[in-house]
Amino acid sequence: MASKLIAPSILAADFANLQRDIEMINNSDADWFHIDIMDGVFVPNISFGMPVLRDIAKHATKTIDVHLMIIDPDRYIKTFADLGSNILTVHYEACTHLHRTLQAIKDEGMKAGVAINPHTSVNALEDIIHDIDLVCVMSVNPGFGGQSFIENTYKKVERLKEIITLNNANTLIEIDGGVTSKNAEKLVEAGADVLVAGSFVFKSDNPVNTISKLKEIVNT
Ligand code: DX5
Ligand code: ZN
Numbered sequence: 001m002a003s004k005l006i007a008p009s010i011l012a013a014d015f016a017n018l019q020r021d022i023e024m025i026n027n028s029d030a031d032w033f034h035i036d037i038m039d040g041v042f043v044p045n046i047s048f049g050m051p052v053l054r055d056i057a058k059h060a061t062k063t064i065d066v067h068l069m070i071i072d073p074d075r076y077i078k079t080f081a082d083l084g085s086n087i088l089t090v091h092y093e094a095c096t097h098l099h100r101t102l103q104a105i106k107d108e109g110m111k112a113g114v115a116i117n118p119h120t121s122v123n124a125l126e127d128i129i130h131d132i133d134l135v136c137v138m139s140v141n142p143g144f145g146g147q148s149f150i151e152n153t154y155k156k157v158e159r160l161k162e163i164i165t166l167n168n169a170n171t172l173i174e175i176d177g178g179v180t181s182k183n184a185e186k187l188v189e190a191g192a193d194v195l196v197a198g199s200f201v202f203k204s205d206n207p208v209n210t211i212s213k214l215k216e217i218v219n220t
Contacts, residue, residue, distance in 0.1 A: 004188050004218035006211055007032035007065055007174070009198030010056065011047060012145045018052075021202070022059045028208045029215040032063040032087075034176070034196045039070035042094050043143035050083060057084030065194075067115060067176065069142050070094065074101055081108035089113030089136050089174075092120055102131045115176070117142065118150050122160040129169045134194070135160060140177030145198040149178030154190045161191025181210075184217045192218075 008030050013021040025033060035053060040046040047069075057064055066085040070076070073090040080088050088110045095101045098114065105112040114125065115136035125135060137156055140147040157173060164171045174194035175187050184195055197214060204210040 002193070004192070004215075005031035005194040006215050006218070007034040007194055007196045008201045008207075008211060009034040009036060009145065009176075009196050011036045012198035012202035014202075015048070015052075018056070019059055022056060024207055025211075026059070026061045028211040030062065030211045032065045032194070033060050034198075035064060035066045035085075037066060037068050037070060038143060042071045042091065043069045045143040050079065053080075053083045053085075060084075063087065065089070065113075065174075067113075067136060067196075068094075069115075074104060077101075077104050077108055081110055085110055087111040087113055087134060089115050089134065091115045091117070091142075092124065093117055099128060099131060102128070113174070115142070118152070122156050122163060125160070126163050126167075129163055129167050129171055132169075132171050134172045134174055136174045136176050136196075137192075138177055139175050139179070142177070146203075147178055149180070149183055154186060157187065157190040157192055164191075179214075181213060181217055184214055188218045 036047050038045050038047040063086045065087040067089045071094050088105045102112040111133040113134035114132050117138050139149050139153040172193040175192045176196040179195045179197045180200045201207050201210050
């Protein structure tokens with residue numbers, strides 16, 4: 001079985017020491033950088049934008065997984081490709097023509113992801129599953145780090161895994177929000193491939209160790 005991945009969320013990093021935190025991830029067992037872009041419209045918060053991503057990409061030596069929590073993401077697909085994104089995830093709820101958006105992301109040479117809010121059914125993705133490289137299942141309402149994990153997520157992940165398997169698709173399942181060492185194992189059992197972790201990593205005493213422990217939990 002392919003190894004399960006850990007993607008620390010930069011949202012919980014110390015932005016006054018961003019290079020230090022990026023190098024910590026470079027030198028850890030983490031697999032990806034998870035980068036949250038919020039526009040203050042799709043979600044009730046504003047995170048950071050292009051200049052910050054550009055500088056993160058300068059130092060990061062691992063896959064850059066960008067999670068766009070913005071309306072009308074089509075406007076910025078090329079920009080995010082040019083900034084160094086490897087995976088670009090848009091919200092199902094923000095895309096009127098999701099199929100077209102996913103093709104546009106792939107045309108720019110990136111992997112295409114779709115994020116779904118807690119209220120969105122995974123069944124809505126059935127007819128488009130072959131076009132999605134990654135589904136980001138939101139296990140909190142998007143917009144903020146440090147929120148509690150929504151328990152209904154396990155059920156959604158199981159059903160999504162079923163859809164992927166039945167359709168012979170290669171889509172990865174990513175979980176985003178409230179991930180800790182307490183729910184990591186159960187999430188992987190349900191079918192998750194990638195776990196995003198923000199606060200649990202950055203607010204811990206030893207983030208490098210925390211990442212290693214998570215990585216071990218999901219791969220044993
Ligand atoms: C929430 C973001 C998450 C967030 C996760 O809207 O999409 O990526 O950083 O943070 P934690 O792990 O603290 O819930
Ligand atoms: Zn995210």
